[in-house]
Amino acid sequence: MKKLATLMAFMATSCCLSALELPEQLGDHAVLQQLAEVKLWGWASPEALVSVMPSWSSDKYDVKADRHGRWSMRVLTPAGSYKSHSITFVEGSDTITINDILIGEVWLAAGQSNMEMPMIGFNSQPVEGAGRDIARSGRLRDRVRMAYIVRGDKYEPQERIGGRWKVASPENTPYFSAQGFYFARELNDLIDVPIGILCVSYGGTQIEGWLPREILEWHGYDFEAMKAEKDRLPAYRYSTKYTSMIYPLIGYTIKGFLWNQGESNVSNPDRYCELLEEMVAQWRSDWGDTDNSLPFYQTENPGFGWGNPDAVFAAMVREQQNMAVKVIPNCGITCTNDLAYTYETDVIHGTRKREIGERMAWQVAERQYGLKGMPWRSPEYNSMIKCDDGSVRIRFDNAEYGLTPNIGNVEGFEVADVDGKFHKAEAVVDWNTPEVIVSCPDKISDIKHVRYCFKNFSCGNLKNSFGMPAVPFRTDKFKE
Known part of the structure; x- marks a missing residue:
């Protein structure tokens, strides 16, 4: 009799346990994508009917769980706002409500x-x-x-x-x-x-x-x-x-x-x-x-x-x-x-x-x-032009209003000839074009390749007028 009473008590407790569950990411304080058919999902009793009721709509969404108890559905969301919402999930007598939802x-x-x-x-x-x-x-x-x-x-x-x-x-x-x-x-x-x-x-x-x-x-x-x-x-x-x-x-x-x-x-x-x-x-x-x-x-x-x-x-x-x-x-x-x-x-x-x-x-x-004019574009290498004095001009895209620093040496440039051995170069900005003039008169008279900040660690200072840094680059294809 004692064993039977224990079994009945366990069964009564088990009957009260909810089979309805949600992933942790569908909980209080969640943010849902605006103006979308957002996916909601979870677990319930096998083949049970689950109803979902979002507070921003009068619609009730119903879905049947599969034989493993898994279910999912799509729910329409409104435009984003700071208004707090809730979503109620119901399976039989079991109910879960998640609160303070933002869209x-x-x-x-x-x-x-x-x-x-x-x-x-x-x-x-x-x-x-x-x-x-x-x-x-x-x-x-x-x-x-x-x-x-x-x-x-x-x-x-x-x-x-x-x-x-x-x-x-x-x-x-x-x-x-x-x-x-x-x-x-x-x-x-x-x-x-x-x-x-x-x-x-x-x-x-x-x-x-x-x-x-x-x-x-x-x-x-x-x-x-x-x-x-x-x-x-x-x-x-x-x-x-x-x-x-x-x-x-x-x-x-x-x-x-x-x-x-x-x-x-x-x-x-x-x-x-x-x-x-x-x-x-x-x-x-x-x-x-x-x-x-x-x-x-x-x-x-x-x-x-x-x-x-x-x-x-x-x-x-x-x-x-x-x-x-x-x-x-x-x-x-x-x-x-x-x-x-x-x-x-x-x-x-x-x-x-x-x-x-x-x-x-x-x-x-x-x-x-669609917010036009945002200053996110970085100067990018466009081309290299060789000059008669042994220097080269490096032209950049995304620098229509010029490059900076406009006074002093631009740090991070290196040059090499055909042997692929790179040397620190002198580099200055041309005030009138989106170009940097690069030279290495003491080491290289015929520049074949140019690199900018192409090292494990190199702090570049070349930027456009919006303060966006130039993208590191190299004109060679050497493995090292």
Whole structure:
């Protein structure tokens, strides 16, 4: 009798347990994409009827769970505003209501530690100006929100991942991605709707970690050999960030992707553009994007010495990043080579995250939201013209109002003749054209090749009239 009573009590308790569940990302304080058919999903009793009622509409949406209890549906959202909404989910007698929902613009920000780096910084590596911005962040409660996705490292695709939405506040903002926060704050100022950031970052990861196994094996990667390496760091495991962190979020309706990664691929820079192109195509396909309408914005890797500041393997990754902009549709990049201080040779997590986030927001504001005249374009190498006196003229695009510094030497230029040995060059801006005059009279009389800031660590000072830095480049194709 005692066993029977215990069993009946357990059954009664079990009957009261709710089968209705939502992913953590569909919770209080969430931001949903405006003017879209946003995806809502969760779990319920197998083949149960689930009803969804958003507060912004009188419509009730019904969907039947599959035999595993999984369900999903699309719900129309209104234009973005600062009005707080709720959504109620019902299965039988079970009800879940999520509150304080905002409708605005949602961006997925992914990558390694420079995207992960929180406003509070890493040990002995602060974010410049973060203290003041944290203190004042409470006024952004209904303007900037972030869901910081929990790290994952499973080989098999995961259905769920942790990471709840948080409002900007002095309590929460210290743990927001600094680049994500500054991007969101600036974009909110420009377009005046709430901005939500899904931060999906994992320090130290290679791009291979963000791609599915099938693509990597097609490219010749030995997946089983990698799995057999007992001492392989979790950050360096192929595919696990895709299966554990991207896969569970597939379909959360977003405006586009932000990306800051590449430092961990300095050992194989030649493949980076190709792999990035594959990754963007895969993510767009996962989100049902058939016409490249989901934009993808990169961040140029920061300067870092890697034990040899004058070597070029890190510069070759940046070159690959800029190549990717040319081959990936609806893709952009934010140039950062001027944002390292000269003493940061051995600091891989640069302090100046505000400028990166703001520059990225300016580009997004014009290209995605139609705000004309935003000062995001960096000067880019156009051509080289040889002069009779042995110098060369380097012409730049995106410098119609001239280049600066207009007095003194431009730092970062190097030149070589046919032997490929590079020497520091003298470089001055021509006030009347978008050109830099480069020479090296003591070492080279016949310049064949020119480089600008093409090193692991090089602080450039060449900018256009809007203060945007020139993109590092080289005219040669030497491997080193």
